[in-house]
Amino acid sequence: MFVTGLLLAAESSPHLGVPWQLLAYHGEPLLGSTLETARECGFDQLIVTLGSGSAQVRDHVDLDGVRVVDSPHADTGSSSIVPALDAVDRRTDGVVVLLGDQPGITSATVWSLVAEVAGPATPLGISQYDDGPGHPVWCAREVFGDLGQLRSDDDLWKLTDHHPITQVDAIGNIPPRIRTWDDYRRTVSGHTPSPGPFAPGALEDPAPHIPLPTHPRRRRRTTH
Template identity: 50%
Template sequence: MFTTGLVLAAGASVRLGEAKQLLPYRGRTLLDATLELARSCGFDQLLVTLGGAARPIRERVDLTGCQVVENAAFSSGCGSSISTAVRAVDPRADALVLLLGDQPGVRAADVRRVAAAAAPLAVCRYADGLGHPFRFGREVLPDLADLHGDKAVWKLLRSGRHPVTEVPADGPVPIDVDTRADYERLLAGGA
């Protein structure tokens, strides 16, 4: 099976007030940590979306092995990053696995289990709820091309248009860094 990984890193970090992708995390940047995780998952193609802080990210983050997709409409929400990136998905792809660039605590084993799910749409079921990564089968990719706004994948997940498989994952939903408090929790040892 040919699987494309997509790391969303185009946001402007409005709530945080600085480029969260470049925040220090365990001796590197937050985005470097997430891309290292993504590289370890064995994707056949790895895409990363950039937008708000594209220039400094290109200067400071190791993008080796990644195909960069620039999203000029990054301020309209992550839906625009997904709809832009889906155009770059290799035509051989059987599935697309979506990761957040500001969520380095996701475990590679969970990514692999979601990627292997035989379902049009799959999502991790953590102890405290659903969370990334998401898996979209080839039959869902056309729907991704039409996404817009924020929380667009969650709306698609809940739309009932495609069967959804929940893949068990240990522990709580990993921290998604949107605010300074989120970042401080991550640094204090949250996942």
């Protein structure tokens, strides 16, 4: 089975005021960390979507061996999955959708998901955590037509109303996304944010300090 990994990293971070992709996480940019996990999954193809901060990200994050798809309209809520479909290899049986701002997802979770959907044809595969469904999400080629009609990336979940689903057990609670300063501080300190809906403006940080790499990475070749 030919599997494509799709790491969504095009959304901006209005509640952070800085590119979340470049927040320091375990000694490297946050997107670099989630991208490294995606590489560990051993996908046959790996795609990452970038938005309006694409130039900065390319200067600081190692994108070697990754197909990059620019999605500048993601900042206005448009789906970055839709333009990424044009870059998916024609041999692909399905894509595994991951989130660039969710560093707690592990390669083991991805492997478990792919193993479950590799047998009988499975249109959608959802990771089922202790506190609910979450990413990674498997989308077989037969649902690509519906993926191409998404208005936003969050609309991915609406596909569950129209296609059979395989729920695959994942260990623990849904890994938190880093969308506010509170999320960031708690994640880097090893504490999980309290469950609940994302509250815009939950934390105001008038003078944030973002430790970035001292020197930009040398820009590397990306696959075409």
